[in-house]
Amino acid sequence: MTSASTAPSSGDRCPVCHEPTAAETRWWTLRSRHRTSEGEVEYCVGGCGCLVVLVDGEMVKCLRGVVRADGPGL
Numbered sequence: 500m501t502s503a504s505t506a507p508s509s510g511d512r513c514p515v516c517h518e519p520t521a522a523e524t525r526w527w528t529l530r531s532r533h534r535t536s537e538g539e540v541e542y543c544v545g546g547c548g549c550l551v552v553l554v555d556g557e558m559v560k561c562l563r564g565v566v567r568a569d570g571p572g573l
Contacts, residue, residue, distance in 0.1 A: 515549040516563040551556075 511520050520526065531542040538555040545551070548564020 512572060513545050513547045513549055515551060516547055518547045518564075520546040570571045 511526070512518060513520055527543045527548050529541060529543050531540075533540055541553045541556075543551050543553070545564065550562045550564070551558055552560040562566075
């Protein structure tokens with residue numbers, strides 16, 4: 500998962516919630532990365548508002564985003 504990639508086309512869908520994401524939307528944004536006793540933990544937010552938690556690059560938790568009136572959110 501690339502933290503600063505953008506969706507290449509308007510037909511792309513989030514792999515977590517399967518919602519379409521606009522081409523100009525940032526696909527995944529790294530919000531936090533730190534080392535723990537379990538390994539390197541990363542928290543990333545998708546362009547649709549989904550949150551994923553990765554440990555050493557493996558997804559261990561995903562939360563579907565909630566769309567608010569003012570745009571995507573958690």
